[in-house]
Amino acid sequence: xxxxxxxxxxxxxxxxxxxxxxxxxxxxxxxxxxxxxxxxxxxxxxxxxxxxxxxxxxxxxxxxxxxxxxxxxxxxxxxxxxxxxxxxxxxxxxxxxxxxxxxxxxxxxxxx
Amino acid sequence: xxxxxxxxxxxxxxxxxxxxxxxxxxxxxxxxxxxxxxxxxxxxxxxxxxxxxxxxxxxxxxxxxxxxxxxxxxxxxxxxxxxxxxxxxxxxxxxxxxxxxxxxxxxxxxxx
Numbered sequence: 524x525x526x527x528x529x530x531x532x533x534x535x536x537x538x539x540x541x542x543x544x545x546x547x548x549x550x551x552x553x554x555x556x557x558x559x560x561x562x563x564x565x566x567x568x569x570x571x572x573x574x575x576x577x578x579x580x581x582x583x584x585x586x587x588x589x590x591x592x593x594x595x596x597x598x599x600x601x602x603x604x605x606x607x608x609x610x611x612x613x614x615x616x617x618x619x620x621x622x623x624x625x626x627x628x629x630x631x632x633x634x635x
Numbered sequence: 636x637x638x639x640x641x642x643x644x645x646x647x648x649x650x651x652x653x654x655x656x657x658x659x660x661x662x663x664x665x666x667x668x669x670x671x672x673x674x675x676x677x678x679x680x681x682x683x684x685x686x687x688x689x690x691x692x693x694x695x696x697x698x699x700x701x702x703x704x705x706x707x708x709x710x711x712x713x714x715x716x717x718x719x720x721x722x723x724x725x726x727x728x729x730x731x732x733x734x735x736x737x738x739x740x741x742x743x744x745x746x747x
Contacts (some may be wrong), residue, residue, distance in 0.1 A: 554733040555665035566678070566723070566737045573733060581734070613677055622667060622727045624735055 525549055527627035529614050535633045536604045544630050546614030554617045555597035556581075556624065559591060559610040566594040566613070572597055573619075603635045636660045636685050639701055639722050641738035649746055656741045657677075658724030659706040666708050669696055669735065671723040714745045 527548045537540055548555065555570040568581030572591040586608060588600045597616075601608060611631050615624040638661045648654055660668065666684045671678035674714035682691040695718075698709045711718055721742050725735040 538717060556734070565739045568734065571734060619731050619733055622733055622735070623680055623683055624725075624733075625680060628677050 527614055527616055527625055529612075529627035529630050530577065531630060532628065533631045533633075534558055535635065536601075536607070537573070538605060540604050541561075541602050542604065543601075544612055544614075544632075545596070546627055547596045548614075548616040548625075548627075549595065550616060550625065552616035552625075553594070553619050555591065556615040556617070557597070557599045557616065558613045559583065559608075560613060561610050562579065567598065568613075594596070604632075605635045608632065609634045637726065637728050637736045639724055639726055639736050639738040641722075641741050643741060644739065645742035645744070647744045647746060648714055649715060650714060652745075654711040654714055654718075654743055656711075656722050656724075656743070657706060657711040658709070658738055660724075660726050661705065662726045662728075662736070665702065665705075666727050668700055669725045670707070670709050671725065673721045673723055674719075674739070681722075711743070714743075716745050716747055719743060719745045 553574045556571040558566045560566050567583050570589040572578045577592045578589050590598045594632045611629050613629050614627040617624040640659050642657045642745040669682040682698045684700035690699045695712045700707045723740045724738040728734040
């Protein structure tokens with residue numbers, strides 16, 4: 524039982540490049556989330572998916588897109604990376620019953 | 636607007652000391668309050684509190700909720716260097732079960 528997994532663990536991009544961050548959970552959770560964490564800013568919600576087939580914007584969605592591929596997988600795409608998107612990205616999932624979120628190990632992204 | 640405020644923002648203690656962290660919140664239709672520990676990786680779940688006055692305990696960590704005064708306390712007794720981390724408090728947002736509003740966190744440093 525792996526919980527929440529994320530790939531890649533670390534990535535360096537040049538400005539304007541695109542990439543997709545992958546997230547998968549094996550806990551049969553309905554809801555999934557993407558956060559970014561910057562020094563001094565705490566965790567900020569980018570997008571979330573309350574259930575399979577639905578996605579909604581969070582606090583800081585600009586520059587990102589998401590896909591809820593199925594119940595297990597939720598990907599985050601940067602179409603044209605910018606240095607301001609340098610951050611640590613966390614994926615999380617939760618059971619609607621408790622609301623407790625469980626986090627993946629994170630992806631450290633550096634945009635030059 | 637839902638709000639979560641943690642204090643202090645940071646503190647340094649010696650091994651063996653007791654630490655008390657505070658989390659105050661303003662949420663319409665309060666459901667629960669969550670505590671997470673974040674070392675240099677993903678946040679890990681510690682406690683979920685839903686009822687006022689009932690202490691949750693796990694080893695040297697304990698937490699209690701006061702729904703009348705709208706705050707929670709996380710206590711760590713007999714601190715160890717392994718307790719050094721950022722401790723995050725979060726509450727589910729009013730408009731959507733599952734989305735969490737995080738506080739900025741309290742950075743705890745335990746020195747030998």
